[in-house]
Amino acid sequence: MSAGAAVELDRVSKRYETPAGVIEAVDGVSLAVAPGASLAITGPSGCGKSTLLGLIGGLDPPTAGRVSLGGREISRLPERERDGVRRHEIGFVFQSDNLLPFLTATENVLVQCSLNGEAEALDRSRALLAQLGLAAEVDAYPDQLSGGQRQRVAVARALVHQPSLIVADEPTGSLDAETATAALDLLLEAQRASGATLVLVTHEPTVAGRLERKIGMRDGRIADGSAAARAKAEPATPGSPRA
Numbered sequence: 001m002s003a004g005a006a007v008e009l010d011r012v013s014k015r016y017e018t019p020a021g022v023i024e025a026v027d028g029v030s031l032a033v034a035p036g037a038s039l040a041i042t043g044p045s046g047c048g049k050s051t052l053l054g055l056i057g058g059l060d061p062p063t064a065g066r067v068s069l070g071g072r073e074i075s076r077l078p079e080r081e082r083d084g085v086r087r088h089e090i091g092f093v094f095q096s097d098n099l100l101p102f103l104t105a106t107e108n109v110l111v112q113c114s115l116n117g118e119a120e121a122l123d124r125s126r127a128l129l130a131q132l133g134l135a136a137e138v139d140a141y142p143d144q145l146s147g148g149q150r151q152r153v154a155v156a157r158a159l160v161h162q163p164s165l166i167v168a169d170e171p172t173g174s175l176d177a178e179t180a181t182a183a184l185d186l187l188l189e190a191q192r193a194s195g196a197t198l199v200l201v202t203h204e205p206t207v208a209g210r211l212e213r214k215i216g217m218r219d220g221r222i223a224d225g226s227a228a229a230r231a232k233a234e235p236a237t238p239g240s241p242r243a
Helices: 049-056 079-089 105-115 122-131 147-159 177-194
Strands: 007-018 021-033 038-042 064-069 090-094 165-169 197-201 213-218 221-224
Touching (some): 007 049, 021 064, 038 049, 049 197, 147 165, 147 177
Parallel strands (some): 038 197, 165 197
Antiparallel strands (some): 007 021, 213 221
16 A cells, blocks of 8 residues: 655645635644644634645645645646546545445445546455455445445545545544444554555544544634644634634
8 A cells, every 4th residue: 555645734724705705714724744644633613624624635725825745735736637636645535425326335436446547446445345344245335334334435435546645524423423433443444554644624522532643723723733733823804604
């Protein structure tokens, strides 16, 4: 599997123009995550953590500042090149599993490989599903799976192309406590086995406590965490909505 990639953010901001004025969703955040490390981003709803995760994952370019992955600045890449980085180097896990209902578990995992142009990935997909405890469900459709099983398929899909970075947005948010613990166990075990870097957003302290390091966000800025990760910015406009 690919080695983890370092993540670096240098004074990153994301602003949105609205009829009510400018919204500063992320406000001057600087952050570094070592290769192969795991980081939890915590904070209340609307604090900017999901927006920040999207910037880290290359889903959206920042308004200001730089985002680098493995020493390569991805924030200034054209959309087509940034899309290539997402397909080949980043695995995404979301609160909703986003499985395609008309495809089997194996086929849902293979979708990621087809996007990468990999013709021979069937064995790898089935092996990964088996590793995640789904050997008997490889040909099952999503509506035949439990919530926890569906999330395992989503984890397999995020890992099958051997990404150097995994980004996870509230991956346990829609699961009951027991299933959430099992799903997080699987995600962390898979991340450690692959050596990938993991950045995870959660509002649950127990989930954040399972990762190697955590930072908190408030009003688009880092409110706590290591000194190196603290943002140096003016307070955001009070009441600004954030993701």
